[in-house]
Amino acid sequence: MTTSGRLSGKEVALHNSRDSCWIIVHGHVYDVTEFLDDHPGGSRIILKYAGKDATQEYDPIHPPDAITTNLPKEKHLGPVDPETVEKVEVKITDQEKERQLRVAARPSLDEILNLHDFEAIARLVMAEKAWAYYSSAADDEITNRENHFAYHRIWFRPRILRNVAKVDWSTTILGNPSSMPVYITATALGKLGHPEGELNLTRAAAKHGVIQMIPTLASCSFDEIVDAAQPGQVQFLQLYVNNDRNITKRIVQHAEQRGIKGLFITVDAPQLGRREKDMRMKFEADDPSEVSKSGSEGVDRSQGAARAISSFIDPSLEWADISWFKAITKMPLILKGVQTWEDALMAYDAGLAGIVLSNHGGRQLDFARSGIEILVEVVSKLGEKRGVKFPNEKFQLFVDGGVRRATDVLKAVALGATAVGIGRPFLYAFSAYGQEGVEKGLQILHGEFEMNLRLLGAPTIKDVVPEMVDASNVSSHASNVPGDKLYENNYVGMESVRLRGAKL
Structure with a gap:
């Protein structure tokens, strides 16, 4: 603990394995060790952020209250001192840079004529x-x-x-x-x-x-x-x-x-249903070392975001x-x-x-x-x-x-x-x-x-x-209909x- 009564980021960082997995979401620490195998998206995504701040990954696919609602109160470990938290390095890929350039080049809304x-x-x-x-x-x-x-x-x-x-x-x-x-x-x-x-x-x-x-x-x-x-x-x-x-x-x-x-x-x-465009997205990343170390055969990533939630x-x-x-x-x-x-x-x-x-x-x-x-x-x-x-x-x-x-x-x-x-x-x-x-x-x-x-x-x-x-x-x-270009x-x-x- 820090003098402010908050958990230290260094202490949280020690709990970075399948045996003891803590994560930070919106400035609060949660012990998700027992939840790993029950997580709908698999343990892999949680272990990626074990001992770190998972807010960035958490936000797009969870309501803000999901973790507080679904995790027992005793697993809510308290606030963390933000100055001591290990920052997850966000690498901007060349692909993302190109996407951001396309965002900047969008036509104005006046040019949008239909859905x-x-x-x-x-x-x-x-x-x-x-x-x-x-x-x-x-x-x-x-x-x-x-x-x-x-x-x-x-x-x-x-x-x-x-x-x-x-x-x-x-x-x-x-x-x-x-x-x-x-x-x-x-x-x-x-x-x-x-x-x-x-x-x-x-x-x-x-x-x-x-x-x-x-x-x-x-x-x-x-x-x-x-x-x-x-x-x-x-x-x-x-x-x-x-x-x-x-x-x-x-x-x-x-x-x-x-x-x-x-x-x-x-x-x-x-x-x-099987939504294969979505499922393809799971082929890209390898399991993190924590999963390999655990002796697991790896996480089934074939189901896509839809199945995960x-x-x-x-x-x-x-x-x-x-x-x-x-x-x-x-x-x-x-x-x-x-x-x-x-x-x-x-x-x-x-x-x-x-x-x-x-x-x-x-x-x-x-x-x-x-x-x-x-x-x-x-x-x-x-x-x-x-x-x-x-x-x-x-x-x-x-x-x-x-x-x-x-x-x-x-x-x-x-x-x-x-x-x-x-x-x-x-x-x-x-x-x-x-x-x-x-x-x-x-x-x-x-x-x-x-x-x-x-x-x-x-x-x-x-x-x-x-x-x-x-x-x-x-x-x-089987009838012929006009095409919709x-x-x-x-x-x-x-x-x-x-x-x-x-x-x-």
């Missing part, structure tokens, strides 16, 4: 690991592309000679006002793209009157995100159900106490659990990840508030159908089986995946969706330009809504009806395995 542009810039300025995590999808990434291309199989039937001098694209989502039929859907690890992480989304959403869905696996803590909201700002929570239901209950009830207006329970992730998800979640959720909260319950009309019907019969027709952004089961295709099926079958018409205030349908234009949203609305979730484009926007990028993206969507409502002959969102679209070809997967130019195919150091 595709953000992706093009983000691809150039993001760190490679972050780009791999955000852009990756399951297996051959067929579903990832299909999510977008499915909208190309739906065509408009615009009406003419209607008074569209004034158009209004505002709506309500689960009874809450929204400036457009769009919400910012949950996406994990915001700090991989920007130091402010999900707070970029919170602040931009407030300014533009849209709803943010807070992810379970945010880089910022839940309370940090809620605290950043403006008075009256509406937020939803996306929930991965924990193996420990007491933890889930605590999260849900805390969210309700903080004023969250909807609980979106993810139901399409009993196991995380998601090992707690309960694969036993089932329909019978819906009654338990109803017993612990009065928030509207929505199932996120419904992919068939049969499950949509079960959700309707279970008295849920709605469903999200989604395949997890193409990141789970490859060759799962797009949300927009499932929407057509669900509206038809629930109408046939239960006489339900959509949009429906009591049972709302949402869609996410592949949306890049207001025209995509309007197609979904015409077919019965209440609103559409947009995820990756906003990640790319703040990765490239911070909060201002997200605001620009929302401004672009507002402009597109105004123009397209006029061209459709629809003064309001309620005037966007099924007769305005032709979706007869939506389920024809902007989207295709941004898509980066998956690399095959390479020889180390070889230039091929």
Whole structure:
């Protein structure tokens, strides 16, 4: 101990092995020795910082309160004297220097005309690991592309000679006002793209009157995100159900106490899909000497960031659990990840508030159908089986995946969706330009809504009806559709395995 009552960095540095592993996070020391083998990302990453300050590595992939919440109190060893801490040398590689030059050479926001542009810039300025995590999808990434291309199989039937001098694209989502039929859907690890992480989304959403869905696996803590909201700002929570239901209950009830207006329970992730772009990032570094010294055969690095942060998800979640959720909260319950009309019907019969027709952004089961295709099926079958018409205030349908234009949203609305979730484009926007990028993206969507409502002959969102679209070809997967050059130019195919150091 130092005279200030703080631990000395020299003392912490002695605990740098698998047998005794202390780390420093945000100026406090933690004994993580017994936690090494339980860490979702493996012991390697912790041992790399054994006896040192791990804050820099910790921040992008953990909420600030993750370590204090998950580690027993007796393992919280107290504050450290910052003057005595061994500084972890941060080496700026040539690759990073080149990236920083590209950041400095970004075009101004005035030159960004659509959501595709953000992706093009983000691809150039993001760190490679972050780009791999955000852009990756399951297996051959067929579903990832299909999510977008499915909208190309739906065509408009615009009406003419209607008074569209004034158009209004505002709506309500689960009874809450929204400036457009769009919400910012949950996406994990915001700090991989920007130091402010999900707070970029919170602040931009407030300014533009849209709803943010807070992810379970945010880089910022839940309370940090809620605290950043403006008075009256509406937020939803996306929930991965924990193996420990007491933890889930605590999260849900805390969210309700903080004023969250909807609980979106993810139901399409009993196991995380193989996202090979993300997984490639694990091939680069050798195990640190501490792992070798321990006699271990090494850490399995083949699963990528997605697996590293998601090992707690309960694969036993089932329909019978819906009654338990109803017993612990009065928030509207929505199932996120419904992919068939049969499950949509079960959700309707279970008295849920709605469903999200989604395949997890193409990141789970490859060759799962797009949300927009499932929407057509669900509206038809629930109408046939239960006489339900959509949009429906009591049972709302949402869609996410592949949306890049207001025209995509309007197609979904015409077919019965209440609103559409947009995820990756906003990640790319703040990765490239911070909060201002997200605001620009929302401004672009507002402009597109105004123009397209006029061209459709629809003064309001309620005037966007099924007769305005032709979706007869939506389920024809083998049909020819027009190419989308902007989207295709941004898509980066998956690399095959390479020889180390070889230039091929």
